[in-house]
Amino acid sequence: MTTTRRPTRQQSAVMDALGSTRDFTSAQDLHAQLRESGEKVGLATVYRTLSSLADAGDVDVLRTGEGEAVYRKCSTGHHHHLVCRACGRTVEVEGPTVERWTDAVAAEHGFSDVAHTLEIFGTCGSCH
Amino acid sequence: MTTTRRPTRQQSAVMDALGSTRDFTSAQDLHAQLRESGEKVGLATVYRTLSSLADAGDVDVLRTGEGEAVYRKCSTGHHHHLVCRACGRTVEVEGPTVERWTDAVAAEHGFSDVAHTLEIFGTCGSCH
DNA sequence: AGCGTTTTGACAATCATTCTCATTCTGCTG
């Protein structure tokens, strides 16, 4: 069931658009940006491409408070995000502390096959 | 803008329904349960009540992978959740380790007014 | 160029959530 992937103009357009910003962006917004910049890409294709990328782990996804999915091209490897509520500026953070803590807590309660989600929100220096 | 609250039959029905399960439940599911148990409560009211409770911090909210909001009556105070993917069993967890870590990371990057979300998912012992 | 497969896109269909607003409660007041 290996997802055979064939490269297309539309897919690279979406990836380029994603790469052009450091903020988390929604599928709708990406689609709007693409239209403005002249790229003709269908909305459904934007969704499909983002889903694939997310499944492959090539982009990070998280949900806004309203439940909308937002995407961001990130460095590889497990990490978390420190996001500014005001301007959206995002800093990737990582560290063994949380990883160890979550693993310990899960083990302590007999849970296996553990994963976790963690996001930190705040107001960055510039926006304060 | 203090949300003046007036107690009603519908609201307590929703709260009772929430209290009758230890798992995270969606507004839609709660509404269905209420109908089955004979309680006549409008869907809009279920949503309104849950929103109020969530805003007041009387229930915890989180989003499923599909973006649906799910609610749970929890103990008071800041804590996190260890949720079983298979059966939904939820354990509340807390500890100063993560709190300190997130605060430190945020401070290190000049962020203020910090908050965070953290959920741990896994397979509990019974479901393994 | 020809062919089987994959991808695309316009549009319809879902589905959770919110909005509207007329009607029904609730807590007082006299």
Place this chain on the structure above:
DNA sequence: CAGCAGAATGAGAATGATTGTCAAAACGCT
């Protein structure tokens, strides 16, 4: 108890993101 102003309710419409449909277009390969 009757009356009132404000709050809450509910049925249904409206919204908005996401997904499904399916014929047409694009690919990779021979």
